[in-house]
Amino acid sequence: MTTDKPVDKNMLGNETNVEENITWLSVEDCRLRLSGFAFFEEDHKLERIPNRLKSVFNEINPCLNELGGNTAGGQLSFRSSTSRILIRAKITAVPNMVSMTPVAQCGFDCYIGESPKNLKFFGITKFDRTQSEYICEVVSKLDTTKVKEFLFHFPLYVGVKEVEIGVDSNAIIEPPTPYEKEGKLIFYGTSITQGGSASRPGMAYTNYLSRKLNLEHCNFGFSGNGLGEYEVAKMLSEIEKPLLYIIDYEANSGTNGRMVKSLDDFIKCLRESHSEVPILVVSRVPHLMDLLDESAGTLRNSLREFQRGTVEKFRSLGDNAIYFLDGYTLWDDDFDEYTVDFIHPTDLGFYFMGKGLEPIIREILNKH
Known part of the structure; x- marks a missing residue:
C-alpha cells in the first residue's frame, strides 16, 4: 500500500487551529501549580539555573548554562472539569536528536486521574517537527461532570519560551491536590x-x-x-x-x-x-x-x-x-x-x- 502518511490515524499529528470557546491559562495563573523550576520565583523563567549564577558557570563550564535552559523535570498541575486540553508552546529549537523522539525532546505529555494516586497517561503533543511553535489538542471528549486531576510534564531536552494550557471556557479550574509533603x-x-x-x-x-x-x-x-x-x-x-x-x-x-x-x-x-x-x-x-x-x-x-x-x-x-x-x-x-x-x-x-x-x-x- 503506497501512502505519504502513516496508515494508523493515531500516528498523525494533533495540531489544531480551532480555539473557539477555549480559555488559555499561563504558568503564572494562581490556579495552576508550576513545579520543578527551583529558581522560578527569582527570575520568572522556565530554566533550571538562575541568572545570577550564569556568569559563574560560564567560567567553569559554559555547557551548564545551555543545558540549564532545558526544562527537564518541569511540571504543571491543576484540577478541572474541562472536556479537552490544548497546549500552545514556543520552544527554543526543533527536534534534532537521533535516539530520542520529538515529543521526548521537545513536547509535553499529559496524565489525568481522580487523584494524584491514580494518574494515568492520556496523551502527548503530536506537532510538526520542523516548527518551533505549536498548538496541539492533547485530549478531548472527557467527562465534564467530574473534576479531575491534570499533570503535564515539560520537554526533556529543549527550552520552553512560552507555554499555555487551553481548557473549555466554562470549565471549573482549581488548584491541584497538594503534594504528599512539602519539600x-x-x-x-x-x-x-x-x-x-x-x-x-x-x-x-x-x-x-x-x-x-x-x-x-x-x-x-x-x-x-x-x-x-x-x-x-x-x-x-x-x-x-x-x-x-x-x-x-x-x-x-x-x-x-x-x-x-x-x-x-x-x-x-x-x-x-x-x-x-x-x-x-x-x-x-x-x-x-x-x-x-x-x-x-x-x-x-x-x-x-x-x-x-x-x-x-x-x-x-x-x-x-x-x-x-x-x-x-x-x-x-x-x-x-x-x-x-x-x-x-x-x-x-x-x-x-x-x-x-x-x-x-x-x-x-x-x-x-
Missing part, C-alpha cells in the same frame, strides 16, 4: 538523569518517581556534564526545603577521574547548608562494555566501591543521613535490552530504575 526531591546527574532516552517526558525515571511518590522534584541532570563541580553543589544547597538529594554522576565523571576528586567536596558542600537532609549516592547502572572490556569492568567496580567507601566514611563520622545504592541492582541480567545505545535507558530501563528506587526513597524519607 523537593533534588536529583543531580547526567544525561540519564535528564531523561535520555525516554520516549516521552513522563517516562524519565525522575518524573515517574515524582508521580508515584506525589512529591515535587527538581531535575539537575546535565547531559554529558555531570562533572561534580563544587559550584553546582553550592547551587543545589541553596534550594529551599530539600527532602532528599539523589546524586548519580558516575557516568560522566568516572573514567575521567573527576568523581574521585569531587565527590567528597560535593557532599561536604551540601552538608554545610543542610546537615540533616538525607543524601542518596547512586552508582551508575550497567553498561554493556563492563562485560566486553575487562578494564572497563574493573574500573566500574573500583568506582562503585569508591562511592560506597565515601558514604561509609561520612557515616563513620556520625552522618547517619547519607546512603549508598549500587546502581547495578536496579537492572537484572537482561540490562542490554533496557537501553537504546548500550548506555541510555529506553522506557523499559527507566521503568525499572523508578521501580527500584521508589521503595528505597520511601524508606529513607520515612526515617527522616
Whole structure:
C-alpha cells in the first residue's frame, strides 16, 4: 500500500487551529501549580539555573548554562472539569536528536486521574517537527461532570519560551491536590538523569518517581556534564526545603577521574547548608562494555566501591543521613535490552530504575 502518511490515524499529528470557546491559562495563573523550576520565583523563567549564577558557570563550564535552559523535570498541575486540553508552546529549537523522539525532546505529555494516586497517561503533543511553535489538542471528549486531576510534564531536552494550557471556557479550574509533603526531591546527574532516552517526558525515571511518590522534584541532570563541580553543589544547597538529594554522576565523571576528586567536596558542600537532609549516592547502572572490556569492568567496580567507601566514611563520622545504592541492582541480567545505545535507558530501563528506587526513597524519607 503506497501512502505519504502513516496508515494508523493515531500516528498523525494533533495540531489544531480551532480555539473557539477555549480559555488559555499561563504558568503564572494562581490556579495552576508550576513545579520543578527551583529558581522560578527569582527570575520568572522556565530554566533550571538562575541568572545570577550564569556568569559563574560560564567560567567553569559554559555547557551548564545551555543545558540549564532545558526544562527537564518541569511540571504543571491543576484540577478541572474541562472536556479537552490544548497546549500552545514556543520552544527554543526543533527536534534534532537521533535516539530520542520529538515529543521526548521537545513536547509535553499529559496524565489525568481522580487523584494524584491514580494518574494515568492520556496523551502527548503530536506537532510538526520542523516548527518551533505549536498548538496541539492533547485530549478531548472527557467527562465534564467530574473534576479531575491534570499533570503535564515539560520537554526533556529543549527550552520552553512560552507555554499555555487551553481548557473549555466554562470549565471549573482549581488548584491541584497538594503534594504528599512539602519539600523537593533534588536529583543531580547526567544525561540519564535528564531523561535520555525516554520516549516521552513522563517516562524519565525522575518524573515517574515524582508521580508515584506525589512529591515535587527538581531535575539537575546535565547531559554529558555531570562533572561534580563544587559550584553546582553550592547551587543545589541553596534550594529551599530539600527532602532528599539523589546524586548519580558516575557516568560522566568516572573514567575521567573527576568523581574521585569531587565527590567528597560535593557532599561536604551540601552538608554545610543542610546537615540533616538525607543524601542518596547512586552508582551508575550497567553498561554493556563492563562485560566486553575487562578494564572497563574493573574500573566500574573500583568506582562503585569508591562511592560506597565515601558514604561509609561520612557515616563513620556520625552522618547517619547519607546512603549508598549500587546502581547495578536496579537492572537484572537482561540490562542490554533496557537501553537504546548500550548506555541510555529506553522506557523499559527507566521503568525499572523508578521501580527500584521508589521503595528505597520511601524508606529513607520515612526515617527522616
